[in-house]
Amino acid sequence: MAFETALAKPSMNRTERRNQEKQYNKRSYNQLVQAYPAIDFKTYFSEIKLSKFDSLIVSQPAFFEALNQLLTTQSLESIKAYLNWNVMNTSAGYLNSALEKQNFYFYSTVLTGTTEQKPLWKRGIAAANSIVGELLGQLFVEKTFTPESKKRVNAMVDDIVAAFKVRINGLTWMSNETKEKALIKLASFNRKFGYPDKWKDYSKLEIKDDSYLANQYRASEFGFQDMINNLGKPIDRGRWGMLPQTVNAYYSPTLNEIVFPAAIMQPPFFDADADDAVNYGSIGAVIGHELTHGFDDQGAKYGADGNLKSWWTEEDKKLFEGKTKVLVNQFNNYYVSDSLHINGELTLGENIADLGGLTIAFEAYQMRLKKNPGEVINGFTPEQRFFIGFAQIWKNNVRPEALRQLILTDPHSPGEFRVLGTLSNMPQFYQAFGIKEGDKMYRKTEDRANIW
Numbered sequence: 001m002a003f004e005t006a007l008a009k010p011s012m013n014r015t016e017r018r019n020q021e022k023q024y025n026k027r028s029y030n031q032l033v034q035a036y037p038a039i040d041f042k043t044y045f046s047e048i049k050l051s052k053f054d055s056l057i058v059s060q061p062a063f064f065e066a067l068n069q070l071l072t073t074q075s076l077e078s079i080k081a082y083l084n085w086n087v088m089n090t091s092a093g094y095l096n097s098a099l100e101k102q103n104f105y106f107y108s109t110v111l112t113g114t115t116e117q118k119p120l121w122k123r124g125i126a127a128a129n130s131i132v133g134e135l136l137g138q139l140f141v142e143k144t145f146t147p148e149s150k151k152r153v154n155a156m157v158d159d160i161v162a163a164f165k166v167r168i169n170g171l172t173w174m175s176n177e178t179k180e181k182a183l184i185k186l187a188s189f190n191r192k193f194g195y196p197d198k199w200k201d202y203s204k205l206e207i208k209d210d211s212y213l214a215n216q217y218r219a220s221e222f223g224f225q226d227m228i229n230n231l232g233k234p235i236d237r238g239r240w241g242m243l244p245q246t247v248n249a250y251y252s253p254t255l256n257e258i259v260f261p262a263a264i265m266q267p268p269f270f271d272a273d274a275d276d277a278v279n280y281g282s283i284g285a286v287i288g289h290e291l292t293h294g295f296d297d298q299g300a301k302y303g304a305d306g307n308l309k310s311w312w313t314e315e316d317k318k319l320f321e322g323k324t325k326v327l328v329n330q331f332n333n334y335y336v337s338d339s340l341h342i343n344g345e346l347t348l349g350e351n352i353a354d355l356g357g358l359t360i361a362f363e364a365y366q367m368r369l370k371k372n373p374g375e376v377i378n379g380f381t382p383e384q385r386f387f388i389g390f391a392q393i394w395k396n397n398v399r400p401e402a403l404r405q406l407i408l409t410d411p412h413s414p415g416e417f418r419v420l421g422t423l424s425n426m427p428q429f430y431q432a433f434g435i436k437e438g439d440k441m442y443r444k445t446e447d448r449a450n451i452w
């Protein structure tokens with residue numbers, strides 16, 4: 001425990017770890033070896049069969065300084081205990097059921113409040129998913145994915161990119177010089193839908209009937225090797241960072257691409273039978289959200305080519321940072337109990353993406369309405385249903401323990417505040433529902449964030 005705590009103290013916290021510039025510390029191989037002499041890098045790299053490289057990025061130098069010092073001051077006994085503990089802790093879930101239950105009790109019951117383990121068949125699927133996920137993905141795609149959904153979602157991306165362009169051109173706070181660069185970046189986004197063009201090759205992964213633990217070890221070795229094999233090769237732009245069966249989407253700043261796995265192209269995110277208002281408020285907002293990540297407090301530091309290089313004028317950068325502060329303050333003031341506040345800095349990138357994404361999706365929907373007028377359904381106007389569509393995708397149930405963990409560690413705000421926080425900043429929402437001073441979601445004009 002003392003060893004672990006000594007390593008944790010100099011480590012960056014989650015908010016600091018979002019800062020890409022702080023983590024970009026390039027060192028030559030020789031610099032690395034000389035800076036931390038107590039760490040036997042030569043043996044380490046040779047053991048993991050990684051011998052040839054000139055330089056690498058040390059994301060947390062303070063951590064390595066602390067480790068270097070600990071290795072010279074701690075007793076051999078304590079180092080051994082720490083390593084033994086790590087082997088036990090990472091293997092516990094794959095050992096006998098008494099250990100598996102203890103592992104579940106700590107990580108799920110104590111930390112997230114879950115009282116009951118999932119049935120064995122679900123745990124079996126989860127294990128296969130984490131080891132050979134793209135094999136399961138092929139089965140999933142065969143059953144659920146239709147080229148028609150891909151076509152419709154792709155057309156929505158076109159609409160939302162067009163709306164983003166209108167928004168950027170209309171920004172009153174940004175100079176033409178920066179706008180021009182922003183538009184170049186927007187035009188260069190790559191898109192991926194559904195599943196990878198080329199599936200991962202698992203033929204080198206050996207699965208045997210010796211033991212579950214041994215299979216898990218071989219799987220981690222395979223995963224590690226799969227990652228290391230990319231070294232020194234041209235960037236593989238076809239690679240996916242999520243599985244097709246994962247209900248999620250992402251933006252990669254280094255590849256400047258947005259990726260939508262097959263599983264998010266189904267209700268409640270995308271409903272082929274729903275009208276435009278609902279789909280623009282749900283999958284439209286998600287598309288806008290991912291695009292906005294390219295322009296959030298961290299994504300905006302990357303250029304169109306995916307390199308960490310500023311394209312902002314100093315003046316615009318300052319104005320942008322000032323605008324993001326409003327959002328930081330707003331979310332710092334949301335809380336679930338006296339001692340548990342949302343961390344406005346940690347969640348800033350996601351909150352910028354939520355606000356920008358929904359604003360752009362709304363703009364795109366207004367453009368769509370001109371071609372395809374909406375109608376009142378069940379007493380709600382098209383604009384009202386757009387916002388209801390957004391609120392629907394974030395409804396969830398969370399236990400207090402899990403909520404606590406999420407607030408401390410997740411860069412996303414809890415679902416409830418993604419809705420309340422985003423909508424209460426949008427004049428379009430005030431107009432759609434006739435919100436006025438004194439209403440619960442009313443915020444004074446000067447307290448409302450407005451960035452993209």
Ligand SMILES: [Zn+2]
Binds near residue numbers: 289293350353
């Ligand atoms: Zn996001």
